[in-house]
Amino acid sequence: MNIRSLTRGDGVVIGAAVVLFIASFLDLAGIDCPAGLNCSSFDAPNAWDALGVLMSVFLAGIIGAVLVVVGRAMPSRKVVGLDLGQFGAAFCVFALWTAFWTIVDASDAGTGLILGLLAAIVLAGGAVATPLVPALKAPLMGAPRPQAVQSPYGGQPQPGQGYGYPGAQQQPYGAQPGQPQPYGAQPQPGQPDPAMAHAPQAQQAPQGGSAPAGDFTPFWFAVPVARPLYGEDGSPSPIAELAPGTWYLAVEQRGPGLIAQTQDGRRGVLQDTSGIQRG
Numbered sequence: 001m002n003i004r005s006l007t008r009g010d011g012v013v014i015g016a017a018v019v020l021f022i023a024s025f026l027d028l029a030g031i032d033c034p035a036g037l038n039c040s041s042f043d044a045p046n047a048w049d050a051l052g053v054l055m056s057v058f059l060a061g062i063i064g065a066v067l068v069v070v071g072r073a074m075p076s077r078k079v080v081g082l083d084l085g086q087f088g089a090a091f092c093v094f095a096l097w098t099a100f101w102t103i104v105d106a107s108d109a110g111t112g113l114i115l116g117l118l119a120a121i122v123l124a125g126g127a128v129a130t131p132l133v134p135a136l137k138a139p140l141m142g143a144p145r146p147q148a149v150q151s152p153y154g155g156q157p158q159p160g161q162g163y164g165y166p167g168a169q170q171q172p173y174g175a176q177p178g179q180p181q182p183y184g185a186q187p188q189p190g191q192p193d194p195a196m197a198h199a200p201q202a203q204q205a206p207q208g209g210s211a212p213a214g215d216f217t218p219f220w221f222a223v224p225v226a227r228p229l230y231g232e233d234g235s236p237s238p239i240a241e242l243a244p245g246t247w248y249l250a251v252e253q254r255g256p257g258l259i260a261q262t263q264d265g266r267r268g269v270l271q272d273t274s275g276i277q278r279g
Contacts, residue, residue, distance in 0.1 A: 006140040007226075009130025010069055013092075016123035017065035020095075023119055024048060024058040026112030046112055056098040057116055061123050064091025068127050072226075073241075089127040096120040139225065139244045220247045220279030221260075229260060229268035239268050247279055 027044035047054040067088030071077070077084050099120040103109045130136045222245065228238035232254075240262055242248055250270075252259035257271045 006069070006072065007130060007137050008140050009126050009133070009136030010072055011140045012126035012136070013065045013068050013123060013130070016119045016126060017062050020058055020061045020065075020116060020119040020123060023112045023115040024054065026115060027110035028053065028113050029106060029110045030108040044110055047116070053098075053102060053113075057095050057102060057120065060091050060098070061095035061120050064088045064095060064127065065123060067091060068130075085127075085131075089124075092120070092124040092127040096124040137225065216253050218249055218251050221250055221258075222247050222277045222279070223270075224275045224277070227270065227272055229262070229266075229270055231268055232259065240266055242270065 024047040026046060028046055029044060047058050067084045071083050071085030071088055099117045103113050103117050223242045227242050229240040229242055231239045249261045250258040251261050254269055257269050258273055259267060260270045261267045
């Protein structure tokens with residue numbers, strides 16, 4: 001899992017799950033020691049001594065946090081038609097519900113139960129509010145620009161040498177510097193057209209024309225936030241998720257979207273190209 005795909009809401013959920021785990025080892029209830037007795041040798045029970053509270057509050061909340069984070073990494077995974085993140089949010093709400101009524105029923109709530117309730121509130125709030133609050137949907141970590149990007153096609157593209165780098169002299173995909181340009185490309189000013197040098201009987205192409213509109217030069221790009229990548233066959237289910245901080249290769253234009261290739265070689269359609277950063 002790419003850690004840069006985590007959002008601030010995921011960070012809140014993970015932090016609350018850690019606090020919930022720590023609270024499971026603390027006292028569930030205080031000890032009412034009668035006057036004149038030394039109760040220092042008595043150990044108050046914690047959540048690991050009460051199986052019902054352990055499973056319904058503490059472990060349920062931790063499992064819910066794991067499902068929320070895993071669901072973020074694998075958005076296409078579903079269980080009975082629901083995303084893993086939705087299952088995780090349900091577990092978090094259930095843990096909060098049980099913790100609330102457990103502490104209401106307790107005559108003398110201990111540190112573990114109180115801290116567990118507070119962690120469950122934060123946990124459920126983060127799991128439910130993350131898809132709704134823009135501030136929680138922001139990336140947990142920034143996306144630093146890498147110094148160099150390794151090309152999946154072999155070789156190391158340098159700034160100013162194709163692949164969509166700013167200031168580059170764009171060449172049709174697959175052409176090598178110094179080789180004749182393919183038929184239909186516009187020759188540079190002051191240079192003869194190499195395609196016409198060996199075909200005196202051919203009809204001359206207009207000198208003022210431009211390259212065909214269908215030409216597309218692959219370029220590197222990064223997304224500002226996590227975005228789904230859909231299959232080229234038009235399937236509504238995402239095949240991958242593009243994460244901020246990672247560079248991907250756009251290999252083809254598909255209407256308003258792009259055909260993007262991931263680092264493991266998978267290709268799909270990026271429908272939302274707003275705000276992308278070109279390499």
